[in-house]
Amino acid sequence: MVAADVNAELLEKLSADADGLGGSITTLVGDVSSERGVETMVAESHARLGKLDVVVNVAGVLSFCHTHEHSLDEWNRLITINLTGTFLVCREAIPHLLATRGNIVNLASTAAHKGQPWAAAYVASKGGVLALTRALAVEYAAAGLRVNSISPGAIDTPITAAFHLPEGADIALINRVSPMGKFGTPEGIAAGIAYVASDEASHMNGADVLIDGATTA
Numbered sequence: 620m621v622a623a624d625v626n627a628e629l630l631e632k633l634s635a636d637a638d639g640l641g642g643s644i645t646t647l648v649g650d651v652s653s654e655r656g657v658e659t660m661v662a663e664s665h666a667r668l669g670k671l672d673v674v675v676n677v678a679g680v681l682s683f684c685h686t687h688e689h690s691l692d693e694w695n696r697l698i699t700i701n702l703t704g705t706f707l708v709c710r711e712a713i714p715h716l717l718a719t720r721g722n723i724v725n726l727a728s729t730a731a732h733k734g735q736p737w738a739a740a741y742v743a744s745k746g747g748v749l750a751l752t753r754a755l756a757v758e759y760a761a762a763g764l765r766v767n768s769i770s771p772g773a774i775d776t777p778i779t780a781a782f783h784l785p786e787g788a789d790i791a792l793i794n795r796v797s798p799m800g801k802f803g804t805p806e807g808i809a810a811g812i813a814y815v816a817s818d819e820a821s822h823m824n825g826a827d828v829l830i831d832g833a834t835t836a
């Protein structure tokens with residue numbers, strides 16, 4: 620397995636954790652918002668593994684502000700990492716995945732399914748990820764490539780810990796916590812990804828799996 624991320628420190632910890640559990644993981648530092656960076660990351664992943672079976676697009680960033688105060692720079696940053704990054708990784712990985720009849724799992728969000736205020740760029744980027752997933756699923760279905768997405772609700776990770784709402788924002792309208800009264804877990808999302816990517820899900824294509832504790836129900 621190869622794990623790629625822009626955060627080298629995090630990758631070192633991941634690698635040490637994997638070693639501690641008796642496993643091993645190859646890590647690559649890279650930025651999904653860089654076309655050249657993604658080309659290198661995917662080529663290097665293929666070179667190290669010898670083939671690609673599953674690609675999971677997890678990299679994402681989130682910030683909140685009033686839309687009438689949203690800077691173009693911040694809009695571009697979120698769209699570029701969340702949506703363009705997903706496109707670039709898919710584009711580079713697809714030729715390898717066609718060779719193995721593999722599959723792609725993209726991380727969308729409940730923000731792509733229902734209105735989430737103060738997050739214009741984030742919701743637009745995740746709506747784009749959802750639409751891109753469906754388009755690729757249809758485009759490559761006959762060639763044996765599956766493309767699906769997972770839409771988590773609020774999950775207890777660094778991205779939610781870094782919530783900074785703008786002045787006057789009403790937390791109730793963000794629906795951070797599901798009607799179940801708790802956050803989901805990263806392990807629950809990982810299990811969902813593992814199922815969608817597995818052969819057991821061989822007829823699942825173009826699907827989006829909501830793991831959100833009834834937030835969108």
Ligand SMILES: NC(=O)c1ccc[n+]([C@@H]2O[C@H](COP(=O)([O-])OP(=O)(O)OC[C@H]3O[C@@H](n4cnc5c(N)ncnc54)[C@H](O)[C@@H]3O)[C@@H](O)[C@H]2O)c1
Binds near residue numbers: 625676679680728772
């Ligand atoms: N946690 C939630 O509540 C939640 C809900 C819905 C969707 N998601 C989505 O799930 C995915 C994972 O989020 P998470 O909760 O684990 O957050 P996280 O912040 O823990 O993980 C995001 C990762 O993306 C990496 N990253 C950021 N910019 C990058 C770049 N330019 N190139 C490469 N890597 C980059 C970060 O270093 C980080 O490791 C994201 O796409 C997020 O939008 C999360």
